[in-house]
């Protein structure tokens with residue numbers, strides 16, 4: 001087990017390789033290496049007699065099984081991860097001395113885990129929730145963890161309130177309902193009585209909380225951190241991941257249906273993309289702020305319920321991360337990985353954000369119970385790729401064999417080693433911020449404006465995004481039983497936007513508030529998904545097709561779609577091969593039974609000449625669902641008649657074609673647009 005190695009982009013994989021075991025083709029043994037002769041029958045006193053205590057193979061097998069589970073994460077239990085690499089575009093020397101941000105030729109191995117927050121390990125993935133976006137950079141100076149979310153602000157301003165927030169959002173304790181949902185009384189009671197949550201709630205009820213894919217989410221470090229350069233000069237910094245495919249979401253009806261049709265929707269999407277070589281990519285961006293500008297804003301830059309609007313502090317793109325390898329074993333890697341915002345490298349430091357400060361305690365603490373003791377850093381996925389030496393010893397499941405007599409500092413018997421490194425040698429030196437204050441349990445006055453940025457978020461939304469937020473309020477509060485809680489929430493959000501609060505109040509039978517309103521007119525266009533990148537790449541299109549189709553034309557269209565990066569999947573009545581009029585054969589990927597329109601980004605209706613009523617009925621369901629979820633729909637050949645019968649042909653995002661080339665280019669454009677909100681739902 002060597003960790004005395006020079007870092008390169010394969011360092012982590014080389015290290016993990018030493019731990020990988022392939023059992024295939026091998027003889028079965030016990031954990032002691034003894035070959036097993038029989039694995040189906042326990043050792044008994046006679047064929048019909050009792051099992052014997054002596055049966056060590058049975059006992060070992062059963063004991064191991066009995067102990068297979070570890071506690072799931074208290075939050076972010078449901079997650080999925082992948083390996084990859086990160087490369088900086090240009091040296092960030094001016095701002096930070098972090099080695100992995102210096103040299104554009106260096107590729108740093110990374111491991112990224114995406115997650116939902118509230119649900120249990122087995123919960124559905126498309127629920128309305130914040131998504132975790134944690135990155136472990138295995139740098140030559142040690143592991144750096146960027147433990148972020150896909151929403152740039154948080155519900156609370158002080159870590160001491162985190163247990164309360166999580167108790168409120170998790171299933172209610174008396175009946176353990178609802179699973180993986182915020183639409184219940186205790187969560188909204190918390191919101192109404194902790195009004196610092198207002199800004200976060202606006203994001204939580206927006207499309208951000210129902211992402212289309214982990215590949216199409218932004219990531220945010222949330223807190224203000226510090227970059228420190230080799231001259232000791234610091235800048236405040238906010239960190240962003242920007243997905244190359246843009247930021248895209250599902251619609252709520254679709255998200256709920258996917259939760260049943262494919263609870264693994266997001267992990268399947270990530271897994272399949274990597275297996276197909278469509279490697280997810282994210283650019284790393286930084287917002288940098290000189291220390292002297294700390295007080296130049298109308299909010300406190302230490303307040304985690306605030307963004308630095310990108311229009312005021314531009315995001316500088318500094319590098320790219322590519323996820324290019326799936327895990328070999330979900331438990332060993334995804335489940336055992338231990339992130340911690342306190343895992344930093346020289347050149348990256350903290351701010352006094354009271355939420356961040358509390359996190360710096362919580363993450364190691366939680367691993368002690370979850371991973372069973374203090375040696376979790378030795379688990380293969382958690383090991384740094386650089387050497388590590390100290391006097392920490394023993395504990396459950398210690399693996400390292402630390403040789404020698406000495407395990408203390410200072411010493412003379414080992415020449416006072418392992419010895420601390422100087423700053424010049426790479427020793428981590430905390431930024432020497434001057435602090436002068438009294439010990440108080442209090443919150444700064446500068447943290448007390450809870451509504452201005454919530455209003456700014458609302459102002460920044462496009463009309464469809466605003467409607468989605470209203471519908472989300474109506475849904476969430478509609479599920480709340482307490483009239484008192486409902487009323488408090490609408491009264492609270494009157495401070496964000498009176499019209500919004502009144503509309504919701506009417507929908508949920510509360511009293512529309514008269515007081516409140518906001519005079520904030522500022523908006524931040526960067527937070528609207530309407531302004532994101534729109535690409536057709538990796539979009540899944542369900543091709544509804546039957547026998548006797550026009551072979552030459554359809555094959556040309558499918559090839560042209562693929563050439564644009566679109567992924568066609570063939571859906572028909574039964575599995576096997578379809579036959580075109582000219583004898584061309586097409587393998588069916590799914591039947592109407594095994595797949596659902598909610599699992600596609602777009603539908604292309606082709607049909608065939610010999611379709612039955614049942615076929616048409618199934619096809620009509622696919623078209624209707626896609627239409628109602630604002631998805632692009634294309635039709636050629638017999639498919640055109642279906643759309644005509646459904647009176648959909650002239651709707652936005654519906655492309656009907658005669659000419660093959662024209663059809664492909666219009667359909668690809670419609671797919672890239674993602675959704676067609678101006679459509680009138682049928």
Ligand code: HDE
Nearest residue numbers: 073076113132133134148149159162222355359362363366
């Ligand atoms: Fe976490 N959070 N958190 N959190 N968090 C955990 O650590 C905590 C917060 C985030 O994929 C836990 O290892 C406190 C903000 C992610 O393994 C725990 C507070 C942000 C993950 C914990 C916060 C996050 C966690 C549970 C308030 C975005 C999943 C399991 C002060 C910047 C990491 C674990 C993974 C996980 C505590 C708030 C992101 C209990 C006390 C803000 C992505 O330690």
